[in-house]
Structures are given as structure tokens and as C-alpha cells.
Amino acid sequence: MTASERRFLLGLDVGSTSVKVVAVDPKTSELRWRDYQRHESRPAERLLDMLSAFDRTFGVEPGEARAFITGVGGAALAPLVGARYVQEVAAIALAVEKRHPDARTVIELGGQDAKIVFFEAEDDGRTRKLVSMNDKCAGGTGAVIDKISNKLKVPLDSLGTLAYRGLKIYPIAGKCGVFAETDINGLQKRGVAPEELMASLYDAIVLQNLAVLSRGNTLRPSVLLLGGPHAFILGLREAWQAHIPRLWEERGVPLPEGATPDSLIVTPRDAEFYCALGCVEFARQEEGCDYLGADRLAASLAAGHGSATSRRGAPAIAVSGQDLAEFRREYERPAWTPPPLPAGQTAPGFVGLDAGSTSTKAVYLDEGGRVLAKAYQLSRGNPIEDAIEMFRSLRQQVEAHGARPEVLGVVTTGYAKDILRDVFSADAALVETVAHAESALHLYRDPHVIVDVGGQDIKIIVMRNGRVKDFRLNTQCSAGNGYFLQAIAQNFGYPVETFAETAFEAREMPVFGYGCVLFLQSEIANVQRQGWRPEEIL
Template identity: 40%
Template sequence: MLLGIDIGSTTCKYVLADDSGKIIDKAYERHNTRQAEKVLEFLIKLEELYGLRAGRDRVYLTGSGAGQITKLIGGKFIQEVVAVSVAVERLHPRVRFVSEIGGEDMKTIFIKEEGGKKSRQVYMQNVCAGGTGTFIEKSARKLGIDQQKLSSMGYRGYTLHRISSKCGIFAEADVNSLVKAGVPVEEIIASLFEAVVYQNLSQLTKGNTPLPEVLLLGGPNLFFRGLQEAWRHHLKELWKVRGVGDFSEEEMQKLVYVPENSLFYASLGCIYTAMEEEEGGVYQGREKLEWWVKEGQYEEKLKEGKRGLVSSEEELEAFMRKYSHSVGKRIQPKKVPEVIVGCDFGSTTAKAVCITPEKELVFSCYTMSKGNPIEDAKEIFRQIKEYLGSGKVLSLGITGYGKDLLKDILGADVAIVETVAHATAGLHFFPDADCICDVGGVDVKIMILRQGSVVDFRLNSQCSSGNGAFLQGVAERFNIPLSQIAERAFLAKAIPNFTMGCGVFLQSDIVNQQRKGWQAEEILAGLCYVLPLNVWIYAGNINNLAQVGRKFILQGGTHRNLAVVKAQVDFIKSRVPDAEVYVHPYSGEAGAIGAALVALEHWRKTKSTRFRGFQTVENLEYVATTSKDTVCHWCPVNCQRTFIDVKLQEGEGRPWSKVPLPKGWVRLIVNNSCPKGLVEDEKELRVIKERMEKVKSSFPNISDFVRKEAFRRLTRT
């Protein structure tokens, strides 16, 4: 028998055939970073069910994870592009272009024929997951779309938005912006399909024209209907522009297609290569692979990487005794008649706390961000109203990315900068702290304190390196729930080396380490280990931690992960041996607590509030518009902004706008990349200037008037 095994970055496939090439069995399964274990499982099954036998049958292997396994089981390694090309040329002699999109790589193959001889030209992307199946699935998970729904979602007929196609990190930021702007998920997914095809045609063709027939291979091309539609749409336009032909939709269905067994072409290529060579690649059995799975790989990994986050059960128990009680602590609800509310509208979640005038925490709630700050606010205040009943809100403070948008809509008394809110929350519990380190979903804040005041701070909000969302995204890719990251990371006996710094390079590191056989818990432990370097050195630019002080406070949702806390404690104490490291008792709610404490101070001074009330918030009417009329033209970026129009009695309206707004409505502009995007067009500039002139006329600048008069040249009469 002949066995072809394809060990990819996310899946393992095999095809078992007789010596004539007739398929006996095949399988396609995710390995969840356990490549060697999955191949061993395949071999045991094939030996038991079909009599696969060492010394007689032949096995050819391909794929990014096949190198080490080939040495262990015998057989012969075939480069994956060669394997795919062999299968394509044998089964589809008319095909001239192949796109294969995998879990974490992409490749295009141009097949040319001159003088009866065929040649291949191959272009690959294998160091970044941008534009791959993982890239699409990760974005879909963020949008709450399951696999079945994603497979059926289309491309045609939807408004498309710009999503970076070259870099997975930047693409994720683009998706976040679209979500925050309230763009429908159908449009975001269609835009993802657009980005993937654009990446292939702009980067992986190197200016060459793909000619018909075109073969689409790999899981994403097979499973995502919208991706096939995007391919046909773009190739139809490209062939028309470049003079290849003007084809109908029916013709495109025949010229661009997904073949039967499209998932197995690399494995089939192994089978056909074995048939051509007639000898070699003899299977040597599974004994060495079994040894590798049980013992060998850990010995090799310890040489290449580092020991795990904990070296013994005793060390883990001592750490858990000290820190487990302070991580994940919850505010216990307590009924009171009057509260001060603090809200933190973050990028991934919205949180709120209620405190009494005596600063007692009596309630907390949160919701995953729905992308629209008004919907987030409605859900948060619904939960507060349910808790408070007929009670009264004395004051409202808000912080987070949504504070400026929501301040007037909710009637907030104070809108606090995030660094101030988090410093206030940290100092409330630890008044003698020297440094507060807040690691949130998409940003990192380091506040250096002296005598209870912030004297310096560092903020990193532009790079995913070192934040919680990056860690969560990797865990989700491995199908590990957020709550189990620490538990799995502590199981790792060895961890791979990761590069400190840019999230893009870190993503590439993950892909490469995965190909070397590092498993999910080991990769997660490695990311937890490198997180403090990214927080303190890369993001914070603090090389001498001893100068910061001795008492460090860790807060932010990411520090609910005990594996991250362990890495942070070890890192800080390696630089400051006598350091005291504490975790904020309510690390995830710190921003909201800080906002509530500042709002309390406001109430003590004014004894009044601007809060509009639960009924007003619940009944807020709004309309979100994203169209060609909302595009910003102040610079070449042309941001696809979203106008969120809210009905408020005092609204002045915008009858002059391209998207007219009647009186009694106010407009929020989101999804702009710079402050210029908050101004619609020249008409609004004129309106703003007219208002400024009226203000100047009513309140003249006396010092400016005196300056002009004092130096005015006098003329003789």
C-alpha cells in the first residue's frame, strides 16, 4: 500500500491507496498543535484496520510539520508545493493557476506550458497568518459567528470596507474599528473575503496574470462560499481588463472551481510521486514516534527552549496560596438606596460599578462590547437598573474609549482620562504604591507614582504586543477557553523562545514554533513568559525597573490570568529582588472604580447630577449610517466613517449635511482615524467658524485688543 500524509499548520490529512492509486481511505482532522500525536493516532488506526505494515508498505510525507516525523517513521519527505503540483497536473491538465489557502499559509502556483513541457512558478506566504483560514476564523469568532454560519455567508451584494490584507494584526485592528462603528457583520465578513483574495492577487502573483482554468484548494476555499464568490468576481474583472476574455457568470463557474478531494491534494501528490518512483520511502514502523511523543520531544524542547513557568508542584502551590485569592475576586451585590456609578467603556468589554457615598463597592456588571457604544451603554444601564430598582443615581462618571461619545448622551458628570481612572482605583486600595501596571484588552498603561501622585506614565495602544486580546486570540485559535489559559499554561514542562517586541513578529514566531512541534499549552506559557518583557521594556521603555520603586500593583483584565501574574511576579523580582507585587482585588473593574471615585468627589462638591435617567437611556433612538456619503476626504486615507445619529431634545441637527439631520438630533462620528474625521466637510467648517466668530464677538479677547491698540501706528493729521 501507499500512504500520503500531509502535516499542516492546523490540520493533518492522509490518503491510503493501493499500488494502482485507488483510494482505500482518507481523513482530515485538526491536530490542535499536537502533530506527532495525531500522526501516531493515524498510524495505529491504519495498522489495525487496513494492515499497514512496516518494511512492506511505503509512506511519503509533506507539509510544514513533516520534517521531524519523517525521520521517526521512515518514508520520504516531499516539498508541499511539489506534491500539490504533481496532483494538479495529473488530475487537471488544463489548469494554469492554483490558489491553495491553508490554516496559516498561502501559496499560488502558475503552471506554464511551452514546447510540450510544463514549468511551475510558485509564490508562498508562510510567516504571517494574515489572509489565511486562521485569520478569517479568528475574526468570525470575535463577531460571534459559528463555523456553520460562516460557511454559508456570501460576498456579493454587500457594501465592502477596507481591511488590511497584508498583516493579520492590522486586519484585526480594522475589524475592531468596523465593529465599533456598528457595521453589520455580513459586511465585515464579505470585506474579509475581499481582503483575502486581494492579498493573493496583489502580493502572491507578483504581477503575473492568472489564466484559466483556476483551481481553488485548501479548507478556506472549500468551506467558505463567499470566498469562492470573491475569487470569481475579481478574476472576471481582471481577465476583462487584461484582455483574457469577458466571461459570463456561468462560464466563471466552470473556469474557477473547487475540485473533489480539494483538501487532500498534497496527500494525493505524495501517492502519485510514490507511484512514479516505484521504490523508496519504506515505512519503518511507529515505535520511534511513540518514544518521541512520550519522552523524546520534551528532552529536545528543553534544549531548544526554557523550563516551564513553574518548576515543581511545590512552587505552584506556594504561588497559588499567595495570589489566587486576589485574582478573579467579585464584588458581592448589596442593596442600598443611593449609589454613585462608574462606567468603563473599553474596546472589548463595557464594565460598571456602583459605590456608596462612603466608597463601599456594592455592585458590578459587564457586557462584551457590541461595537456600538450606545448599545453597550443600554445593556450596562439595564443591569444597573435591575439591581437598583427604585434607588437613585447620585452621580455618573465614565472612562474608556467611549467616554467622549457618551458623555452628553448619558448625561455623565465627569468623563475621566483612562490613566487618571486607573491610577485613582489603584491608589484607593494601595495608597503607598510606587507603580501601577494596567494591562487591558488592547492597551498597556504604566503609571509611576510618588507620594500618591502620578509623576510619569507610559501608554501603548497601537500594538497588540503584550495585551490581553492577543493572548485570548491565540487561545481561541487552539480552542482553549479564556478561563483555562492559566491552567493549561502551568502544565507546560518546557516553553519556546519568543521574540520580544512587535506583535506582527510575535505572530510569525507562533507560526514557526507550531511547525517545530510546540503544543498549545507550551505556546501559551511562552506568551505569558514574554508578556512582561513586552509590557515593561517594549511598551513601557523601562529598562531599570529598580528606579520605578518597590511596590508594584498589577491590574486590568489580563491580570485575572494567574499564568500572566506568575510571569509578571518572576520578571519584576528578577529586576527588583525586594519588590512587593500585589494584584488589584478587582483588577478587571479598576477603570470603572476609578471613574466612580472621581464622580463621588464631583457629587460631594455639587450635590447634583446631569444623569439623564434609566428611562431616557433605555429609550434612546439612534440611526447608524455607513455609506459613500460618510467617507472622510480630508486626506488620501479616505476613512469609511460611520455616523451615529441620536435623538436628543436639545440637538441642533445638521440640515446642510450630505446625510441630513433634523433638529432634535445629535451626531456622533466614529471609525475616523484622526481628529479631522470628526468634521464632515467644508460646510461644517464654515458652520464651526461662524460659531467661533459669534463667540469672539460676544466675548472679545481684551488682551489681544490692547496689544493691537498699543502698537498701532499713529498717523499725523
């Protein structure tokens, strides 16, 4: 049966956060049916609901449609519905060439990826496609918008109407979703309105994608904005329309006579369905791919194929064969006990102050390098006030012994080291690498490697013969840093100090992928639905 002899051509797009289905009449090319739904980490089940509705609406029998499928979940589900898998970029390109042959740039934002496709005409009349894609990090994708809008309690029906133009824009880190959330937290505490925060987020997303995805290429007109975020969110579209013309002006890109920049940066109708529509174009050209129907998918899911509800994990530490008590004796840090101080006398010492991105730490050392007092607290958003609290805590600890502190010197480090040095007239402000190295050399005879997991960064310092030989720093991504670990523990109702103790109680654990924190949060939500307990997830 040829494509034109079938009743429908089906295009299916199973993405990271949503499922899209379109049905086209092969004879008239009329779009007869379309549906878009969030799948809440259950893509197969959501696709079943949508295909069941399609089958009921039109009375479709197996073999009466030809189906192609794309998206991150498409390859696994293709054989279950009788579809052929198509790579996303190929589907988008085919849909654009069919519907907008004059387009020269496509910007597509998905739930967990972002891509720019450049269409360049060649001498032989063909079009060369250059693709730049980010699918490893949530920075610049719809996942960040979801995360921040939920945090600000912006309803979905209001999110789409929030504007960008005419609002004050604040600087927000666009390189990482968690860093963006941290900036949003600070601005929210200052009383910045949610609509300005969302506009600032759109600005950061656009700038991030222009910086990372353009890679020296110029976004030439006309530009199409595709994907769910562009289809549904006015402010995001306006942010692109504000920034791209500036780029054109800087690079001297000629515009068609009489055309306005806004008319050259457009979001077409059905922008959220373009991957699925591209699948339909493949269905016109390719043979095979007989649609099997929703009932076949339901039977496959009932047999446990393709479902997101099946629980699979790995043994945890509790069943690894290693004695837990022995493990703790070997690796657990002993409790610190403050040394006795002579009552009624002064206790001279030096203050070390570390003002980090999420916490502030301070120590009071005597002239021999012994720790007399120490303090730690999560940052409250003002490093000066945090530092005052640290000084107060150190003084109270010394005075609790009946002694009087006598500060001989102060050295600062961390993100706020310079401002604290100036405010408190400290003796020096050390970069963190030097501070780590000095501390390690003081406490250990021959340190080789220092690993520092901070609130918003991770450092590895390699030392040889008392000198720093190599240094690696991750400040671009929050994966694996302290802020994330703290947030996950708090979400489950545990203080971060009990993270390891709680995790050691698990006998089995889910296996997560490496990479972006926001993607990992989606995985965590999924395994919770499968019945995994907090200690197993931690």
C-alpha cells in the first residue's frame, strides 16, 4: 500500500518532557489531527493515551496509516507502534524546507536540549545544513524555564503571556540552570517582581544560546523559532527579537528591503509540532512503516516493554560485602573537640575567613596552628553580615572557656575575599588554590591531590614536592557540587550533614546518568514514581 493509499500519515515526536502527535491526510496534505501533552517522565504511557484517542476518533485500524517517529524516546518506542525512527535534526530540516524554503536559520528549544540549524546555499543549488546542538546541559533549554517558573509560582497559563519588552532586565547566569536559580533567589530576596525575573531569565537563555551555539556562524534571516518554549512563551520570542537584530547590525547583515527585524524572526504556526511534521514528510517518501495501532502498544506495555514504571537498580553499600561499621571507622571524620583555654587570660590567634558561594566558614588558630574555634553557616545573601556572624561565633567560643580572644591577623579567601579584606582591614586576601595548598602542607606531610567540592564549583589541585603542579576547576556546571547535594537532601527532609548516614541505610539504589543537574532532577522524579525511597535515591 503506497503512502497516498493510506488514510493517514502519522508523525510522532517523543521528547524529553512532552509527546507530540500529528496526523495528515496523504491526498490533501490537510493536518487532520494533532495533540501535545507533557508526559511527566512516562512517555510510553502518554503516547498510548494519545494514540488511543486518535484511533477512537477516526476508527483507524492497523495498516491504515504510515508512521515515523523521532525524539529522545522515539527509537525505543518505534517497533512497538510500527514506526520508523528519524533523527530530530533531519525531521526539522525536512519540515522547514517544505514549509519555509526561504528560512536560513532555525532555533529550536526543547525540554532538555537546544539546537541551531544554519541553512547555507551551495553553488550546485543544494542546501548545506550546519547543526549546533546542546543536549548535555539544561542551561538555555525549557527545563530551566520550568524550574524557575515553578519556583516563582507562575501558573502555566500566565507564563505564556509574560512579556520581555519594557521590563527591567537583571544579570542572571545562563550557563547553568542551578546557577540561574541561585541568582534568581538573590534577586527575589531583594523584592524583584516575578515578571522581571522571568524576563531576565529569557534574556540569559538567549545570550547563552547565542554564545554557545552560534560558534562563529551568523544567524541570517529569515529566522524560525521552533519548539514548545517558543510556541507558548511570548517573552522568550521577544528576547530573541531584541538580541538577533543587534547581532545583524554588528556584523553588517543586509536585510530584505522593506522588512522589519520582527518580521524576519518568526514563530510559525504549529512551531511545537515541527519535528512531528518532519516525520510526516519522511512518511510521504519512504515505504514500509505500517502503523500497528494503540492496542499493540498497550499489549507491549502490559508485557513490560518500554514502560517507565519498571524498577531497576543496583546493590547499595549495605549489601556490597563491606562491613559498614568498619567502613565508617576507616573513613568517618572524628568529632572535633575544642582544646581547653586558660581562664582569665588572652588567647592570641589568627582568623581565616572563607566566604563561599553558598556558605561562610571561619577558623581561629593559635600561633602554633592549632584550631581554637571554628564556625560554619549557610550564606544569607550578604557576605559582610555573614562574616560578622562568624567573628561573633569565634569570640563566643573562646569566651565560653573564660578566655579573651586577641586577633593577631586576618586573611580572607573565597568569592567575597576582596570585599571582606577591604571592609575588615584584613592582612591579605588569598585565592582559594593557594589557601588549599597552604592548609594541606600544614596538616599533611606530602599531599598529592586536593579535591574541593564547593557550593557552586569543584576543584582538583595536584601537588608535587610541596608545589601546585596542576589545577582543574569547574565553574560552568553545577553537577556534583554542594548546593545540589544540599538541595536534594532538604527536598527529602534531611539535613545535608546526614546525607551519607541516610544513604548507607539503603540496600538497593537506582542508577542515574552523569551530567546536568536539572536532567538528574527529572530522573529523580521518575524513580520516585517507581517507588524508590529517599535513602535509596540519596
